[in-house]
Amino acid sequence: MFDADNHLIRYAMSNKIGSVHTSLPEQNPCFTGRHGCDINAMCRPGEGLQFTCECSNGFTGDGRYCHGKGLRHIATVQKQLGKRRTVRWTTVRRGSHDCDVPERALCSYTGGSAYVCSCLPGFEGDGRVCQDVDECQQDRCHRDAICSNTQGSYTCQCRSGFHGDGFQCSPTSSEREKTQCERHRESAQAATSSSSIFSFFRPRPAVGNYVPQCDEHGAYEPTQCHTSISQCWCVDANGQEIPNTRTGPGSTPLCINQVVTPPPVGPTPRPDVHPIAPGTHLLFAQSGKIEHIPLDGYNMKTEEAKPLLHIPDRVVIAVAYDCVEKMVYWTDITGPAISRASMSGGDINPVITTGTTDITSSVHRSSSG
Structure with a gap:
């Protein structure tokens, strides 16, 4: 197809690779319709030519024959692939048996006018009279659960104070499991208490044991201190001391919380976008001067704009800033030259004065465009 607007020829093609000496491979019966599943069943393709038949919702059977309530469909199918399928329909309606x-029994057609009655699961009897089975008498639920019998089935529910599905019930704990820091703290406190009992027999009082500090969630506080020796240090999420963070009396290290917190919910900034720091200025060139404007976030404080450099006999068209040496660089096309000056003041220093014709010309063209 020719696209007159874009002067393009558009085309599409479909290809298949295969031997020219063999016929097309035989497809799965689920795709060709030769599966022989009941009209109320779904064909599930398998490997190669394998497949299975599964009765649809509301029907039961082996997939080749599916029956529902009130109306039964019987299908007799020849299993050999390639041969025409023959289907025979027979209806058995409620009241004719x-x-x-x-709701309690199943009527199965066996040929001619014969049929067989059988009770559904959860019921017992000869099929003509079916009674509900009380599964609660068979102790199928957990010993800490309550069993409720229903028609053809039953339910299990854990008793108050237990949780589970009724088949397995466990005691419900009112307290959460103690964290590593809380267990460590209890152990240290117990050791301190036991040592104080025997302190009477010691000639000198023993230095108190270190007791870890835990936050309200049971995690280790990032800064741990031992008051008896007047030392503090930083720890990781497992309470292990981080090397080279221990400080002496009168000082406390600045520690970072090592506990992994869940990520914040909501939009987050792009990784390549950083907020503007306080005290940031915007530099811009206008004819023969360079000015700077303080920024409040991304908002310009135009009322506080000040000239940084005034050179009325020059035309400045490009500006750059060296944040390490605090120097401003600019391109001057009247010279042409590339010069610089200090942000703190001082004389103008030419950096390049020769060989800049092509550079400044291209910059001028790009600026004009």
């Missing part, structure tokens, strides 16, 4: 109601 003496089986129990469909």
